[in-house]
Amino acid sequence: MTRREWLALAGFALAGACEPKKHTGFGGYALVAASGDNSITAIDLTTFQLAKSIPLSGSPTAVVPGPAGRSYVLTPVTGRVHILDADLNLAGSYRLADELSHMRLTQDGKRVIATAARSRELIEADPADLRVIRRHKLHAEPSFLDVSAGNVVAVSSGEQGMVELVDLASGRQTQLQLPAPVGDVRFRADGKLLLLANYGARSLTALSVPDLQTVADLPLAMQPQNLCFNADQGQLFVSGDGMDAVAIVFPYNTLEVDQTVLAGRDPGPMACSAAPAYLFVASANGSDVCILNIDTRKVIGIVEVGEKPSYICITPDSRYALVLDQKSEDLAVIYIPDIARNTLRTNRYKTGGSLFTLLPVGNRPVHVAITPKLA
Numbered sequence: 001m002t003r004r005e006w007l008a009l010a011g012f013a014l015a016g017a018c019e020p021k022k023h024t025g026f027g028g029y030a031l032v033a034a035s036g037d038n039s040i041t042a043i044d045l046t047t048f049q050l051a052k053s054i055p056l057s058g059s060p061t062a063v064v065p066g067p068a069g070r071s072y073v074l075t076p077v078t079g080r081v082h083i084l085d086a087d088l089n090l091a092g093s094y095r096l097a098d099e100l101s102h103m104r105l106t107q108d109g110k111r112v113i114a115t116a117a118r119s120r121e122l123i124e125a126d127p128a129d130l131r132v133i134r135r136h137k138l139h140a141e142p143s144f145l146d147v148s149a150g151n152v153v154a155v156s157s158g159e160q161g162m163v164e165l166v167d168l169a170s171g172r173q174t175q176l177q178l179p180a181p182v183g184d185v186r187f188r189a190d191g192k193l194l195l196l197a198n199y200g201a202r203s204l205t206a207l208s209v210p211d212l213q214t215v216a217d218l219p220l221a222m223q224p225q226n227l228c229f230n231a232d233q234g235q236l237f238v239s240g241d242g243m244d245a246v247a248i249v250f251p252y253n254t255l256e257v258d259q260t261v262l263a264g265r266d267p268g269p270m271a272c273s274a275a276p277a278y279l280f281v282a283s284a285n286g287s288d289v290c291i292l293n294i295d296t297r298k299v300i301g302i303v304e305v306g307e308k309p310s311y312i313c314i315t316p317d318s319r320y321a322l323v324l325d326q327k328s329e330d331l332a333v334i335y336i337p338d339i340a341r342n343t344l345r346t347n348r349y350k351t352g353g354s355l356f357t358l359l360p361v362g363n364r365p366v367h368v369a370i371t372p373k374l375a
Helices: 003-018
Strands: 028-034 039-044 049-055 062-065 071-075 080-084 090-095 102-105 112-116 121-125 132-137 144-147 152-156 162-167 173-177 182-187 193-198 203-208 214-219 226-229 236-239 245-250 256-262 267-272 278-283 288-293 298-304 309-314 320-325 330-335 354-360 365-372
Touching: 028 062, 028 071, 062 102, 071 102, 102 144, 112 144, 144 182, 152 182, 152 193, 162 182, 162 193, 182 226, 214 256, 226 267, 236 267, 245 267, 267 309, 278 309, 278 320, 288 309, 298 354, 309 365, 320 365, 330 365
Parallel strands: 062 365
Antiparallel strands: 028 039, 028 365, 039 049, 062 071, 071 080, 080 090, 102 112, 112 121, 121 132, 144 152, 152 162, 162 173, 182 193, 193 203, 203 214, 226 236, 236 245, 245 256, 267 278, 278 288, 288 298, 309 320, 320 330, 330 354
């Protein structure tokens, strides 16, 4: 028996022995980009079983759920975006450039946005047929990407230290050159502020939109490698090298780092559930996930998962956290108890979550997204 098979059996045994039998899961699929297998592994979240494996013509790095049950899969080396229909069938595969680096969907679902690092382009495509609508020339190679509710795209260039804005409606572009490397970017919910991971200053830099003027520069105790908003986007959590803690930033009114709280070992990727309001923090080079109660700022649980958890997403009903374990090549499912849902078993759930199951998901998994089943 292989290690992967053992993990799967152990996970199901744990689910059966330690969790209530009436768990019904979530009515959707977890789509895992297995880059080493050139495929998407689809897990049925109702039964927590493999639904199907979808072969691709290249190595996938990202999955983006779209409207009408569609999902979009990026294979950067081939320069292609693939469409999966609501039945998880490959409905099309389209080449947008010689190579691609990142992909997003606008919040209104009317544009697929992709970046091409080598040719320094931002590409707009129609989500129905992936026909290229417009190409925007960038001033530096894109490394990180975000899209505001107002369809303004922010791109940062990593080592080259540049930040660029592209207004998809008007085509207007704005640039800001910083003297040192930069990291990820996040728009505030109202789209009027852009938060930038400033690696050179080890800070979070707030920039006005659309003119990219510096509003504030907030020094941090760690390198800002991971940025995560809570459900209502009223708080931003920051983790990275330098401290076993998470910085909590309020992006409205007076911009400030409100608090820095300890959050496990080597804090890395993060995700937030809405109700209950929990922050899940993966140990970047370890094998556990630390759970923080956002309201009390207290650690309420540490769950052992697989090796090197690299990505976390939460089901829309906030009942499960899905943790992608890159090194052990599995998906850990953490059940999130809610006292309001479990009034008869309040003593049973003394922590923020428990490991429900472990599922093998293929060779070199790099990304996971959730798409609901259509009725």
